[in-house]
Amino acid sequence: MRKILVIGIGAGDPEQLTMQAVRALNEADVFFLLDKGHAKRDLIALREEILRCHVRRPGYRVVEDADPERDRTTPTADRSGAYTRGVDDWRRARADIYERLIRDELADGECGAFLVWGDPALYDSTLGILDDVLARGTVAFEHTVIPGISSVSALAARHRTGLNRVGRPVQITTGRRLAEAFPEDADDVVVMLDAHRTYERYADEEDLYVYWGAYLGTPDEILASGPLAGTAERITALREEARERKGWIMDTYLLRRLPRQDPQPPPDA
Structure with a gap:
């Protein structure tokens, strides 16, 4: 039986890997890396640096393939269903690649690994796509998931704040x-x-505070925080400069609505 490890590798810093993740890296015979193109070659380089830092077993192989393009132009709320169809098409294309990699590059009894940015359970498609591949019935494998430090955890740590406040919920959502x-x-x-x-749409709301970070855990990390009304413009300038310089950007932010002040009671008559 082939074995697949889905390893959360943190937000970019090789030191963010857990001891469990390091042990898993040293079990793998083959590492599967998907190349997102020249502009995002940094993401492959960071994964290769993680392997150099943590893998001690000799003879492991690295197999790269091109990540399929995805249509990101259709809004989530599109009534025609084009957004959902676009995501489904992209997932099927990725499943085709995963299926071929596991079938052709991994022998029976060998262990392969997918290195997942952040945590495999948070806004990542790898687990669902592997389930799709298994459902096809064309290649059999067992798989294990190793959690990682997400960009959300890294963001809160870098800003020295918690994600929620006492007795209050926190919601994780998308820009869409x-x-x-x-x-x-x-x-x-x-x-x-x-x-x-999207944060710009709320820049006029004076009770919102923002904690923002880009390229978290990498040498290019950028941080900004403050009242959204006075910080949104600065964040936009930082984003555009970074995108121009690197060709891509990955950022995450926390919007916090500040406590509403209760009106003062009237003075005693």
Whole structure:
């Protein structure tokens, strides 16, 4: 039986790997890496650096393949279903690649590994795509998941803040969902996958505070925080400069609605 390890490798710093993740790395015979193109070659380089830092067993192989393109232009709320179809098409294309890699590059009895940015359980498709491959019935394997430090955890740590406050919920959402409305039942909202600077829509709200970070855990890490009304413009400038310089950006932010002040009681008559 082939074995697959889905290893959370943290937000970018090789020192963020857990001891469990390091042990898992040293079990693998083959590491599967998907190349997202020249602009994001840094993501492959960081994974290769993690292997150099932590893998001690000799003779392991690295197999790369091109990540399929995904249509990111259709809004989530599109009534035609184009967004859902686009995601489904992309997942099927990735499943085709995973199926071929596991079948052709991994012998019976060998162990292969996918290195997942952050944590495999948070806004990552690897687990669902592996389930799709298994459902096809064309190649058999067992798989194990090793959790990792997510960009959400790294963001809170770098800003020295908690994600939630006493007795209050925290919601993790996407830029696409935030564009529809600010969640009504949460005053602490973590936003991921925001390619369109959705925070700008709320920059006039004076009771919002923002904790923002890009390239968390990497040498290119950028941080900013403050009242959103006075910080949104600075974040946008930092994003655009970084995107121009590197060709891509990965950022995450926490929007925190500050406590509303209770009105002062009237003085005694």
